[in-house]
Each structure stands twice: as structure tokens, then as C-alpha cells.
Amino acid sequence: MEPVLVPRWVQLVLLPVSIAGAYLLLSKAGHVLLLFTIAGLIALFLNPLVTLVQRARLPRGPAVAIVMGSVVALAVGLGFVLADPVSSQATSLQREIPGYVDDANESLADLQDWLDRRGIDIQVKQEGESALQTIGERLTGGAGEVVGFTRDAVTRLVEASIALILIIVLAIYMLIYGDRIGAIARAVVPPGDGSPEDDFPTRVQGALFGWVRGQFLFCVIMGTSAGLMLWVLGSFGIFPEGKEYAIAFGVWFGIAELIPYIGPAIGGFPPVLIAALSDNPLDAVWLIIAFTGLQQIEGHVVAPNVFGSALQLNPLLVIFGLLLGGEIAGFIGAFIALPLAAIMRETVVYFHRHTRFQRWDLPAAEPPPPKERCPECGASIALGAEECPACGTELGGEGAAAASATAPG
Template sequence: MDGHTDKEMARHTEEEAANPLDEVGEEGPDSPPLRTPAPAPPARIAPVLVPRWVQMALLPVAIAGAYLFLHAAGHILLLFIIAGLIALLLNPFVALLQKARFPRGAAVAVVMVSVLALLTGIGFLLANPISDQVSSFQRDVPGYVDDANTELANLQDWLDRKGINLQVKQEGETALQTIGERITGGAGDVVSFTRDAVQILVEASLAVILILVLSVYMLIYGERIGAVARGLVPPGDGTPDDDFPTRIQAALFGYVRGQVLFSLIMGTSAGLMLFLLGSLGIFPEGKTYAVAFGAWYGFAELIPYVGPAVGGLPPVIIAALSDNPIDAVWLIIAFTVLQQLEGHVVAPNVFGQALRINPILVIFALLMGGQLAGFVGAFIALPIAAILRETIVYLRRHTHFERWDLPTAKPPPQATESRCPECGVPVAADAQECPACGTELGDRDAAASAAAAAPG
């Protein structure tokens, strides 16, 4: 049996060798089915080498193309930047839910719904007090206008008694009447203003919706985006302190902490200033509403550039319409001093500590952001500056540039050793005798002649 089996196997082997079609899967009448062999791997092709001169020529073209693209897509890029900042702020909460066994998509949905619910709740909580204050202010406007008209009449009488030919009553009454109509809603051009406001509101709403949609997608693909970011920079040591996306996220949270601290400092300072002025008899309403005015001033500090003006506007208007309008002048002076302290002392130091950026660079970032993208650019200038700072620190830690020193034309170094003319043993150039045979080596010329005459 064994011999017969060996003969059968040998016969099948010969048939397979004689019929090459069986190797590609075709079966003979008596041969068993054969397995198709795996295809051979493709030959490795060497990559195309781009010469250095081509790289140098393409570099300015690429820079110019990138500049033109960013200039043309400025508004779109701005939306993506804002969405990215929001996604970076919310990503830690998504990661926290993922640790609690939530799928990433469900975690993103929970976080976004929670943020929207929180903002809606804050809006409802503030709606009634703000509405009551606005209604009360509108009811008091006619009284403020009457008081201001009385003061103007007194001022006009004083000017007339002094013989000063200056008419302030009629112009002042017209201006006050216009302000009162605008505030109470009786102006004739309110419809036109409302139409423009509605258009701006619609455009802003569309932008906000697009930003939220982009933020959701960035959160869903956050892990992939983080992997891409890690692949673009040199690898870290694996710890959170040396992980590039984690450092960027921490820098953004530092900006948020700095902004909250800044608003608290400025709001408290404005409230204390108004309370002090009210206690001194300047703008008595400031003592009564110091907390409300301070809270409003702190909230307005979230708005770059115009925040101080928006925060100080309500008390200045109330003082201007009161029975002592000179208080408005004192308030303008006081808020101007406060704004100078804010811009040159508080903001650079608070954000400089929170973002670990030099105060001069903080001022530069705010000015540059406003110049490039206006109000929105100034609003996102500091978080972008914090991200750039962390990027530079990370790259400096993990990259090293090759020096650009050019080779110098130095002569080759002379040999530091020679051979003994008698025995051929290597000896130092400054040796006086051979360490092997003791031949005197003081006369180098004679030694060289002896070496030439010596047998090989």
C-alpha cells in the first residue's frame, strides 16, 4: 500500500509539472483541485527626488498661494477657527463622558444639549429682571428729560444774565426730545432701524448655526483630528504634559480662566467706583445700583474694544438725564481713568499670567486681531495667541535646526607621527629617539635620507 501510494503521488507530481494550467486553477480529469497561488507583491518603485532648486523655487509660490487663499476665504476661515475653539473647550467634557462608557457620538450630543440648555436657562433667569429694569427705565425717561430741560432753562437764564450770547436751551431741548423718543420707541425711523437689525440678526443666526454644526463635527472626529495633529509635529514622551493637543487645550482653558478673572476684577472695580462716587454725592444712583452696574460692566468686558464703553453707558445716560447732568461728566472722567487702568495694567498682567504671554504681546495680539478681522478678530486674538505660544514652545522642545555654517578652506592637518628609519616602528613627530631600537631622531633630514636608503 505504501509503495502504491508513493507511486500515485509521484504520478500526480509529474502531471502537475507537465500541465501548467493546473497552477492557475484549472483541474485535469484525474487531478485534485489546486489552490491558486498568492500574487507576487509589486516591485518597490523609488520615489521621485525633487531637486533643491525646485524646492527653493516652489517655496515662495506656495507662500503666495497660501496668502491669497486665506485672504479670499477669510470669513469662512474665521467661522472654522471659532468652531475649533468651541470644540477644544467642550472636548474635555466629551472625554469625561467617554470614560463613563458613553459612545463618542452620544457624548457629543449630551454635551451640546447640556450647553444649549444651560444658555437657555441663563437667558430665562435674566430675562425677567432685565425686562423689568428696561421697562422701569423707559417709564422714568420722560422725568429725566423734564429735569434736563429744567436745568437747561436755568443755564440759559444764567447766560442771559451774564450777557453771554449763547443759545443752549432750544438745541438742548431738541436733542433731549430726540433721545427720549428713541428710547421710548416713538421715533419715526424705528421701522428702518428694525429692518436693518433684523437683517443683521438673521445673518448672525445663520453664522451661529453653522458654527454649532462645525463644532459638532469637530467633536465627533476629535480623536482623528488629534491623531492628525500629533502626526504633524514631533512625537512627545507620551505624558499629558508633553502631548501637543493636550497642551493646546490647556492653553485655551487658561484663556477662559483669565477672561473670567478679568471680568470679575473690572466689574468689582466699577461697582466700587460708583459706590464711592455716590457716597461723595456725585451720581447718588451709583450708590443704590452699584451691584447692578458693576455686574453689567463685568459682563460687557467680554466684548473687546467697545466693552468699557458699553459697560459705562447706562450710568452715564442716567446721570445726563438727571437733575444734575454735570454728574455725567464726572462719570465719563472716572470711566476713562478705569479704562486706562484696564488696558495698560489689568488686562496685560491678568492675561499675561493666565496665558504665560508677555503683556506687550497681549496688547499686540489684541491690536492685530482687531486690524485683521475687526471685532471678532479682537475677540479671538488672545486664545489664538495662547495656541501659537504653546505650539512654539512644543516645537522648540522637540526640534533642532541644523546649523547653516559653510565649510572653511582650512589646510589638511599634518601627520602627527612618522616611522623610525632603522626599524620602521611608528614614532611621534616630536620624539627624539625610537622607543623600539633607540635610534636618535633629532636630525629629521638625516633620518629621512636613512629611511630612503633603508631596504624595503
């Protein structure tokens, strides 16, 4: 297909309009744009499944209902499968937290006695006990709950639930009208060659699938590695609780990897805190070293190989996308930054293949016509002139050409 030529005047008009429109959209749309973006990513991810179900000669509406119901059932089933081992280990860990706090208080008392015997006027016992008591109450929940919801927490939970419902509803509508949306996208962009490899919506879906595949594999690898590391350390006597609660800590670490920037720190915080409150606080130091090493392996080995092959993005673009997404919409923005960056990459590649811009440089000036010298007066005259405009000498013929060649410059 011949690429579409974009004239200079169209480029000149579209450039400032696009910049101004993008700025107004990002500054005014806010959470609405974020909800539509998340719903669009979900719809893009599920659309191939809807198309697959439609092959059974079902209308698109029932196919969407089947796919969405299956996804919800799968999520609920996976939650039930993981709930029993994770909740049992979390409950057992919750029961032992008061013991960890008591051990830490005894260590603080010993430290305070040592300081008092040497006349060092530093009070660490009272402040430390208050801090440990607060941590223990928050972890145990006071009334047996893992998390005690305050009024603000309940409000945020309700807002998140409403946002989740809106996202699901928007995704369903986008799936129902997926064929029309795809047709509009194909009409807006330059036409491809008709193959799936050169179809714009198909390429966008492929980019999103690459991110989902990479993110899932990344979380599984890191969660399994963290759980296995804690189990090995517990087997060697370093943080024995790590061997007993390896599944819970591993699942938590894998889920925490979904959070950009601080995911490894959040994932490693619970075991490090428990080790610091135990009767052997030195285990916390070993855990910090182990998690730091794991984070280095993650950043230099796992992440480049997984996301590099899945997204086909330069690491600098990945970092820029994460920073920009976090600046615009916080953790949610950083979370969806990579799939959006992958989609943007496919868009740029597609337009680069099917469009060309009219050149902005001015045409080069025509070279001056060649000239010769008059054989009589030596004046510069046009090549092929019949007479010299300066002295009137008639020109032409082989003799005049030879005389012109021997005339002084």
C-alpha cells in the same frame, strides 16, 4: 525623542510656499475661515467634557449631544437667573429716562436765559433739546421697546443667527470627529514623549482653557468692581441712581469687557449719560473720573495679572495680537486674537522642543598646512619636506630642524 531634522532645501521651498499660502488663505477665506476658527475654539473647549462623559461607556455621538445640550441649558438658565433683576432695573431706568431728559431741557433753558441776558448770541436751547429728545426716544424705544430694530438691524440679526447656527453645527461635527482630528494633528507634528504634558492637542486645549479661565475671571472682577463702585458712589450721594441700578450697570460693564479696546468706554457710557441728563450733571464728571481710575486699575493691575498667568504671553505680543485680529476681522477678530495667540505660543514651544533646523552657514575653510624655512636659502617649504624645492638642499634630521629654527626670517 530625537528631534526631526529639517533639511535646508525643504526650508527653502516651504518658506515662500507658506507665506504665499497664508496670504491667499487670509485674503480669500474671509468669513468662512472666521466661522471655522470660532467653531474650532468652541470644540477645543468642549472636547475634554465630551471625553469625560465618554468614561460612562457612552458612544461619542451621544456624549457630544449631552455636552452641547447641557451647555445650551446652562446658558438659558443663567439668562433666566439674571433676566429678572437686570430687566427690572432696566425697565425702571427706562421709565425714568423722560424725566432725565426734562431736567436736562430745564438746565438748557436756564443756560439760554443766562446767555440772552448777557447779550451772547449763542443758541443752545433748540439744538440741545432736539439732541436730548432724539436720545430719549432711542433709549425708550418710543413704543416701550428698549431697542428699535430697523430693517438693517433685522437683517444683521438674521445674518448673526445663521452664523451662530453654522458655528454650532460645525462645532458639533468637530466634536464628533475630535479623535480623528487629534490623530491627524499628532501625525503631522513631531512625536512627543507620550506623556500628556508633551502631547500637542492636549497642550493646545490647555492654552484655550487658560484663556477662557482668564477672560471669565477678568469679566467677573471688572463687572463686580464697577457695580460696587457705583453702589458706593450712590451711597455717598454721587449719582444716586448708581446704588439703585448697580446690578444692571455691573452686569453690562462685565459683558462690555469682552469687547477689546473700547469695552470700558461702552460699559461706562450708560451711567455717565444718565448722570449728564439728571438735575445734577456734575455727577457725570465724577463718574468719568471714577471709570477712568477703574480703567487704569484694569490695565495696570487686573489684566496683567489675570492674562499674564493665564496665557503666559508677553504684553507686547498681546497688544500685537489684538491689533492684528482687529485689523483682519474687526471686533470678532480682536476677541478671538488672544486664544489664537495662546495656541500659537504652545505650537511654537512644542516645535522648538521637537525640531531643529539644519544650519545655513557654510563650513569653515580648512586652515593651511604648517610650513618651515629652508636653512640654506630661507625659502618657505612644507613641514616635513625632504628637500627644498628652491635650492635643492636635502632636509630632515635634528640638525636641519635646528638650522631651520636659527635661519633668518
